[in-house]
Amino acid sequence: MTGQASNMSSVKLGLAVAWPAFWTGVPIKIVIALLLLAMGLYPWEMPGLAFLLLLSIPIDIWALDLSAKTVFLERLRLQPPARVGVTLWWQAMLLYALYLPIAYLIESQTVAGAKAVAGRVFELELLKSLPVPERISIELTMWGSVAAVVLLALVVGWLLGFGRIVGMQVATARPAAEPYQALVRQWDLLRVPADQPLLLTVLTATGVTLVVLFWAFMPVTTPHPHELYQKPQERVAPSLKPAEALQKTEKVIAQAELAVQALEAKARAGSKNKDKNKKTGKRDARSKAD
Amino acid sequence: MNGQPSVLEKVFAFVDERVGLKTLQAKMLNEPVPGGSRWAYVFGSCLLFIFILQAVTGILLMFYYVPSADHAYASTQYIIHEVDYGWFILSYHFWGSSAMVVMVFAHMSQVFLWGAYKKPREMVWLVGLALFGLVMAFGFTGYLLPWDQRAYWATTVGVEIMDKTPVLGDFIARFLKGGPTPGQMTLSRFFVIHVMILPAALMGLAGLHLFLFRKAGPAGPFRGSTEELKAKTDFFFPRQVWKDIVAMAAVFVTICSLAFIEPVVLLEEATPDPGDYHPEPEWYFLFLFQMLRLKIFAGEFGQFLAGVAIPNAFLLLLAALPFIDRSPERNIFKRPIALIGWIVVMAGILIFTVSAIINREFLD
Numbered sequence: 062m063t064g065q066a067s068n069m070s071s072v073k074l075g076l077a078v079a080w081p082a083f084w085t086g087v088p089i090k091i092v093i094a095l096l097l098l099a100m101g102l103y104p105w106e107m108p109g110l111a112f113l114l115l116l117s118i119p120i121d122i123w124a125l126d127l128s129a130k131t132v133f134l135e136r137l138r139l140q141p142p143a144r145v146g147v148t149l150w151w152q153a154m155l156l157y158a159l160y161l162p163i164a165y166l167i168e169s170q171t172v173a174g175a176k177a178v179a180g181r182v183f184e185l186e187l188l189k190s191l192p193v194p195e196r197i198s199i200e201l202t203m204w205g206s207v208a209a210v211v212l213l214a215l216v217v218g219w220l221l222g223f224g225r226i227v228g229m230q231v232a233t234a235r236p237a238a239e240p241y242q243a244l245v246r247q248w249d250l251l252r253v254p255a256d257q258p259l260l261l262t263v264l265t266a267t268g269v270t271l272v273v274l275f276w277a278f279m280p281v282t283t284p285h286p287h288e289l290y291q292k293p294q295e296r297v298a299p300s301l302k303p304a305e306a307l308q309k310t311e312k313v314i315a316q317a318e319l320a321v322q323a324l325e326a327k328a329r330a331g332s333k334n335k336d337k338n339k340k341t342g343k344r345d346a347r348s349k350a351d
Numbered sequence: 352m353n354g355q356p357s358v359l360e361k362v363f364a365f366v367d368e369r370v371g372l373k374t375l376q377a378k379m380l381n382e383p384v385p386g387g388s389r390w391a392y393v394f395g396s397c398l399l400f401i402f403i404l405q406a407v408t409g410i411l412l413m414f415y416y417v418p419s420a421d422h423a424y425a426s427t428q429y430i431i432h433e434v435d436y437g438w439f440i441l442s443y444h445f446w447g448s449s450a451m452v453v454m455v456f457a458h459m460s461q462v463f464l465w466g467a468y469k470k471p472r473e474m475v476w477l478v479g480l481a482l483f484g485l486v487m488a489f490g491f492t493g494y495l496l497p498w499d500q501r502a503y504w505a506t507t508v509g510v511e512i513m514d515k516t517p518v519l520g521d522f523i524a525r526f527l528k529g530g531p532t533p534g535q536m537t538l539s540r541f542f543v544i545h546v547m548i549l550p551a552a553l554m555g556l557a558g559l560h561l562f563l564f565r566k567a568g569p570a571g572p573f574r575g576s577t578e579e580l581k582a583k584t585d586f587f588f589p590r591q592v593w594k595d596i597v598a599m600a601a602v603f604v605t606i607c608s609l610a611f612i613e614p615v616v617l618l619e620e621a622t623p624d625p626g627d628y629h630p631e632p633e634w635y636f637l638f639l640f641q642m643l644r645l646k647i648f649a650g651e652f653g654q655f656l657a658g659v660a661i662p663n664a665f666l667l668l669l670a671a672l673p674f675i676d677r678s679p680e681r682n683i684f685k686r687p688i689a690l691i692g693w694i695v696v697m698a699g700i701l702i703f704t705v706s707a708i709i710n711r712e713f714l715d
Contacts, residue, residue: 084390087601088597088600088601088604091604091605092600092604094604094608095604095607095608095611098607098608098612103612192645192646193713194641194645194646194706194710195645195646197706197709197710197713198641198645198702198703198706201702201705201706201709202702205702205705275607279439281435281436282438283431283432283438283614283616
């Protein structure tokens with residue numbers, strides 16, 4: 062092992078390979094996911110998920126191979142072992158199979174526990190009067206920060222495991238004899254092939270094929286939204302029935318007419334009473350004056 | 352091969368002689384990138400790419416959209432249900448606006464964490480902040496255009512928040528609404544601002560941003576000795592261009608996927624009666640909306656504080672940042688206040704946004 066390799070912790074080594082490998086694979090996986098969506102298959106449900114996972118295998122092997130070779134040459138100054146991508150991939154899959162269920166269990170239990178504790182804290186008499194928005198934010202911060210810390214620890218734990226796997230490969234690698242510039246050129250050529258026009262032609266052809274497939278699969282009208290993302294149904298306005306509407310209007314007009322007539326009659330009766338009162342009032346005044 | 356130039360080469364030579372294409376090409380592509388190309392530098396290019404596609408999809412939508420209170424809703428429904436691929440163009444435009452906000456946050460975060468706002472790049476930072484304001488304004492004005500309940504009430508809430516600004520608030524609110532309640536005048540004004548004023552302003556400011564950036568030059572990584580950076584320095588073409596293209600493709604595909612997963616579905620047509628609908632703004636303003644719900648910000652003054660004073664004070668602080676933080680140190684791990692500040696702001700935005708989503712359950 063070289064000096065650089067022995068200076069690197071397992072977590073750092075794991076991160077140096079896993080992080081670029083993840084991002085190298087992402088753009089290709091999203092393209093596949095989009096094509097599945099255009100075909101009406103959801104990549105997180107069967108059979109779309111199986112299709113995506115299956116296609117992810119060669120992509121992940123290639124991405125791991127590329128990023129591991131780069132780390133070996135550029136940072137560790139080591140000649141990468143043959144088939145490093147495949148070796149790292151199957152060992153990482155083994156680690157996933159063992160670690161992921163445990164990590165899921167720990168994280169879900171932590172979230173449930175932290176939520177329960179936060180809920181109990183808010184049952185205290187002192188905090189019961191706290192308004193809903195404040196309560197939500199404080200509760201979320203309480204259980205969210207615990208869950209985030211545990212999640213971070215789990216990620217570090219996985220990186221530690223993966224770093225050890227990479228470390229095993231580092232232990233078998235022999236130091237690179239070439240000068241640094243030659244090593245840089247070597248890992249640079251992993252990405253930029255000597256025959257660049259060929260690469261551009263292949264990329265353009267792939268791009269055109271993907272675009273044609275995308276437009277061929279895409280529905281012309283709105284696809285039915287996934288049940289998880291369905292918006293509230295639009296309320297349908299009652300349809301207009303002309304005969305009923307006319308009858309209703311006639312009734313309303315007739316009622317209004319009756320009401321107006323009643324009001325007029327009341328007003329007339331009121332004015333007669335007022336006249337009578339005025340006359341009796343004048344008579345009373347005269348008799349008082351006499 | 353007879354050694355004679357082809358027709359295409361002749362045309363190129365003709366234009367080059369008059370315009371100077373080769374010089375332009377050299378200027379555009381041969382920009383030195385200190386420390387070499389990086390994935391961290393792709394956000395700016397992605398923003399430009401998203402904006403161009405927003406303009407293209409926006410123009411396509413304008414072929415069918417009618418900006419009147421009587422027809423806006425019906426024409427949007429027509430785009431969704433009748434026009435071939437109309438649902439996709441509209442949904443892409445809708446998710447593209449969210450992507451633009453996310454990318455602005457990513458770009459600003461990268462510049463902040465890399466310390467790239469420091470001397471001599473203060474002007475680039477200031478123009479960038481103005482562009483951030485324009486992106487938010489794009490989102491706000493575009494939200495009203497479908498003229499459904501969500502659009503109507505999000506705008507009502509937004510304008511009410513603006514109304515809380517002292518002195519100018521009343522004028523801004525009246526200017527935007529064009530009447531006591533949102534109506535035809537509001538829609539016309541928002542449409543004009545969205546499709547005429549903001550794009551022109553954005554194009555001008557983006558050009559200025561790029562000019563100032565090229566004038567000052569890229570900041571490069573915050574770690575590494577001068578010799579190391581010099582040894583790794585590369586030109587913009589081809590490596591950074593390749594990274595930019597891959598990132599743009601990934602952004603494009605992500606927006607398309609979102610359009611498929613959750614295509615735009617309108618609520619009922621806008622009415623001045625919210626009915627069962629609980630008004631709320633677009634997701635990137637949710638944190639602010641949730642802050643306004645806190646008891647500490649109750650009342651006229653409290654609402655002004657949370658809705659206007661704090662956000663504007665924060666923006667002013669960002670504008671003053673290159674003049675306050677004069678230390679040449681760019682390494683974020685040696686700038687603890689900046690790092691903690693960034694984490695606190697991001698965590699605050701995240702907590703309040705998620706809180707606003709949880710809060711919906713208590714309203715129904």
